Amino acid sequence: MEMKVFQERAVRLLAGLVPIEPEQIRAALETPPSLEMGNFAFPCFLLAKELKWAPAKIATDLAEKVGKDPFFERVDVRGPYLNFFAHRGKLAEHTVGEILSQGGDYGRSDQGGGQTVVLDYSAPNIAKPFGVGHLRSTIIGNSLYRIHAALGYQCVGINYIGDWGTQFGKLIAAFRRWGDEEKLASDPIQHLYELYVGFHQEAETDPELEEEGRAWFKKLEEGDPAARELWRRFREISLAEFRRVYALLGMEFDYWHGESFYNDLLEAAIAAVEQAGLLERSQGALVVSLEDEGMPPCLLRKQDGATLYHTRDLAAAIYRHETWHFAKALYVVGVDQTLHFRQLFAVLKKMGLDWVEKCQHVPFGMIRYGGGKMSTRQGRLVFLADVLEEATHRARQIIAAKNPDLENREETARQVGVGALIFGDLSNDRIKDIDFDWDQVMDFSGETAPYIQYAHARICSILRKAPAEGEADLALLQDEYEYPLVAALSRFPEAIERAGDTCKPSFVARYLIEVAKEFSRFYHQCPVLAAEPGARAARLALVAAVRQVLANGLYLLGIEAPQEM
């Protein structure tokens, strides 16, 4: 919170001079478009009405009254703004000193106070291949997990695997018709994929097939041994593949509670809805009417008695609350399911469960491909495993060309390739749709993870050549390349806080680009190892601090920071 120290100082200085509360002053402080206009500014428009003075005049007046303060080099007036310039030497000492002493903890806070956040993310569907669509939920959720943990929350990460539902009835029906044991053994994922696509193709001309699928799911729910056995096998096969993909991504979960995990809780959940007097029979199905909320009803039991997605989500929400008493429950799920969650939360609210206020859908845009939505059924999708392999391959090629003697080449290629992929997703607002584009995924220059990783690796290279120095005078870090870098480093905690408050990792991603960019400018202009002794020691400390922030930040995104690449 380095910059905050200076902001608090400014709030205190202003508090006695203006007719508004310190809280309002704090909220009014803003960051100018350029560092040349100060580290932060107080706009005087707010006071114009009350004081009946022109904003610019108020600013001039305040500047005089504030006078000199050891925390600030100066306080300038620029039009209606009062611009605060932190004392450069002090800021450098505080910021760099704190980063180096806190290390991996720099940026952390105790905002969460140990409260629990439950995150539901990834949730690949076992009946389908792991496509790049699920990648979004996985990497956004993973990053939000780490960001909340850094903010002092106790996090619970749940992979709500799609391992139950009518789709399994369909898969079973398809396997019984066209299944091939040999193929299932040799290339299981491909075979399941073919069965899934084949089923939906056939179903278009053969309506009985849908009926057959539903019937098999009903049997599955009733515990039919044959159905259960096939389901178990399909599930095992898919989970093995998922585990392989997660290992490549470097991601883990606290719980693998798939939809089937909540099977035993479904009846109790439906009973609770009934007890609340909400359950109605409609066209043979059991529903909760949400007409008063302007939404279609929430279906909890089909005509044939089988349960639905909503039923399982309802049971899961109740279970999670009873188990963890969360302060927040985040559902990192695509924007196409917005209505689903609005309905789910509305039902929970009608049941009088006021903790529903702590539940939040964290939506993200769709990935489209070839001019349309990615669709498993139509066979228009990109396999995640292929994308991971291609990105790694690209990194491998670049390494071969630029750094052929590198040890750990394969591991580094994976870190860089996967990092590029993750960053490409996290660097933009999650709500935006993404057009999947191979060229874009394979671009490792400009605002990308490799750009940040490269800055990190260069610093590591410098530090390897310079054994630990003694005390450095950090206050020396004031020139036109050093200082903007220091100022950028001081804003790391704010970036994390904003990312957490909005559930948008993109704020951390954007921030890291800024730091890496400032570093690259500095690196190009300022010698470190060849600098004269005083500057050398200070710059070594500075780049070590930059390295730390880049590493901490990349970690929050789920991206690794190799020492060489």
Place this chain on the structure above:
RNA sequence: GUGCCCGUAGCUCAGCUGGAUAGAGCGUUUGACUACGGAUCAAAAGGCCGCAGGUUCGAAUCCUGCCGGGCACGCCA
């Protein structure tokens, strides 16, 4: 049809919850050190912020209406 989301440089996107001259990257053009990694750096060109109203001292940002695109809308998840 109804509801929600998106629309900013040729392309992909930022824009700090209403503030200062609208910023990056890619692509294009031109340049860069016998220092520490050229996956880099510097510079140029490129804009009725979809359109029209409104609120405000002040709007890319908030409100309304259009236009364009996306998503969703009872027995899938």
